[in-house]
Amino acid sequence: MLLAFTLSFLAMVYLTVVQIMPNWMANFMMGTATLDNGEFLLMSKPSQAIVVTSALMLSMFACLYLWLIVFMLSYNSETTVNNLARTPDPKSLSYRVMQKFLPLLKRIQAQTKRASSNTAAAVVSTPRNSSQTSSFGSRISSFGSQTSSFGSRTASRLISDFTSIEGTYHRYYDAVLDFPKLIFQTMSLSGYLSKGFPLPIIFFYVLPLGFNWLISFYRFQRNKPDPMLVVARVFYLFDLFFAVFAPIVMLLYSYYNFNMDRANFATREETLTPGSFDRIARLFADPIQVQMAKTSLANLQITGGEYILVKCFLNLLGIYKWKKVIAHLILANRSRREEKGGAKAHAHPHSRVHTIVGGIVFIFCGVGIAIYTALALSTSITNCSPYYHCPVYSYRWEWGQKSTCPCIVFIDRELAPKTYNEWINAPNVTDPLSALASNGYLQTVQIINRALPELPEALRQCKTLKDLILIYTKTRRFPEWTKELHTYSTCTSKTIFSIQVCSICRQIFSPKCTAYDSFARVGRQV
Structure with a gap:
């Protein structure tokens, strides 16, 4: 985790520099500063407002990833533990938002209890004896005595059961946060296909994405306790890949596949008169490699407001989840030290109907992404193979329409x-x-x-x-x-x-x- 956060911090710093000096960074990466007066790749220049906004946003994310590193390293700090064990604020935005959904949460709780009433998993009202749940239970109890949005301690406990990582119904809360994030990641795959990214990059992206959908379903249907959050941490590492590292992978692929005979071109510059198109390095280089490098570098740039929103959503959601994971691990570590060998955690109740619905959504989406990608690749390759003039083409598949290249x-x-x-x-x-x-x-x-x-x-x-x-x-x-x-x-x-x-x-x-x-x-x- 520490290595992942450090790499994320460095990646955000790098992306910030790309927004401010795209042409310089392109020349630095590809070694083209001396070609075509430093304009070899002709990087686009977004509006000043977009550049400033994106640079500030990425700088903020860099600081947040740095804060996660400091937060993680402070697991032995008494101040950190005391702050995490503090009673939640009833006036906080997250709690007030959850109050709006309290009727829905009660309905889910009732359905789950009915589904598990005849099984040993029906332990919703069973007192919690583990070291972790006792500490959190005491926090919930004190919190419930101070807040009465619905007039009872039950409402506070129910909200905690959905929003806390150790909560009985936390998998529903995870699903609500995971689904829009997976939709945005799928939209990124659609962009990669439409831009005609190289096949290795597409396969490198679509395989983790499909796996991400399947992990989401596994987490949703899983009713066994995971006190060390092993599954959650693996899942969130995939999120870091999509939110931070995926654009840089394309750049590295372009860098290692960009080859230009610079000695031959230097000879051309020395022998040909100024004004000859043979002195234009961009035309002398392999056009496919040039296009690939330009596309990969352009993919690092934030050129529109909608891209800013997507980037902001994915990173903020990832940072929020990692913060909760680290906080849970810090409190669990303190509980294990204070009470050796605490009681084992209980399995969480689980509704068969909800599991079936979750399976339909998550599994069908994951399989659907794989099917669409395969159809888009095969259709475009078949339609464009007769045209040797077209080395780069978009991968598309449209239902019921005539397929062309x-x-x-x-x-x-x-x-x-x-x-x-x-x-x-x-x-x-x-x-x-x-x-x-x-x-x-x-x-x-x-x-x-x-x-x-x-x-x-x-x-x-x-x-x-x-x-x-x-x-x-x-x-x-x-x-x-x-x-x-x-x-x-x-x-x-x-x-x-x-x-x-x-x-x-x-x-x-x-x-x-x-x-x-x-x-x-x-x-x-x-």
């Missing part, structure tokens, strides 16, 4: 034509580009030494197109509808026979952009 990156280039005729009479790529753009998912188009007289109408549907690179493509003009596209990050254009294509950048994209005869780059608007 959801291409994200279109690349068709020949960096070194072997003959003059091959250069002049280059193959026309209008039809394959039109076919792959019809879904509207294209984000990158890179065409070099291929004929593209005019952008196809289907490209108009690609509202998220960010990179448009056309070099020696015989493109004579851009249609008027290109003004509708506002997400461009780069526009690189050069054509043969001195056709001045680059001048259209000023008309189409932004009055702030600059254009050159051989290389035009549009100012970022992403």
